[in-house]
Amino acid sequence: MLPPPCFTLRWCQVSSRRDARHSSWYWGSLTANEAKEILQDASEGTFLLRDSSQRDYLFTISAMTSAGPTNLRIEYKEGKFKLDSVVLIRPKLKQFDSVVHLVEHYVQLSRTTSKRPSGASQSLAPPNGTVQLLLTKPVYTATPSLQHLSRIAINNATRQVQELPLPNRLKIYLTDYSYNV
Known part of the structure; x- marks a missing residue:
């Protein structure tokens, strides 16, 4: 079950931050320099989500790339x-109802990309010296609980939680964070 679309900026901020906080890889008001320090010795694909320091944006993804730590702002417009990105690419980028759904999409895309045979990965290198974005390993603010990790595993296995032979209270817990990252 996907979260409802964001109808107002205020509602969206509350809803998105709530979902992000459940993730354990949302760091809140971390600065770009603090994010860089956290990612400095991490492997490529390691990432975290934080509040954007720019007023026009709610969130930023900080990720380790082959060129070092980088920051990607997340745009919020018309409930999505x-x-x-640069103007030419912006219309081609996918839009999402929640920030966690956006991150989930790019994590799944990165996993698909990284599973390709080693010979194929050469053709995936971006042109013109640009750096490929991979989101493969979140940096947690604290170790997630076994309950939360189990919820992610179940959500990864099925999107039909309501059909599982489980108590309603457990179904509610599973659907409260319906993402698999």
Whole structure:
């Protein structure tokens, strides 16, 4: 079950931050320099979500790339989230109802990309010296609980939680964070 679309900026901020806080990889008001320090010795694809320091954006993804730590602003417009980008690419980027759904999409895309045979990965290198974005490993603010990790595993296995032979209270817990990252 996907979260409802964001109808007002205020409602969206509350809803998105709530979902992000459940993720354990949302760091709140971390600065770009603090994010860089956290990611400095991490492997490529390691990422975290934080509040954007720019007023026009709610969130920023800080990620380790082959060129080092980088920051990607997340744009919120007309009830949808998408990565900020240059004007020519912006219309082609997918939009999402929640910031966690956006991150989930790019994590799944990165997993698909990284599973390709090693010979194929050469053709995936971006042109013109740009850096490919991979989101493969979140940096947690604290170790997630076994309950939360189990919820992610169940959500990864099925999107039909309501059909599982489980108590309603457990179904509510599973659907409260219906993402698999």
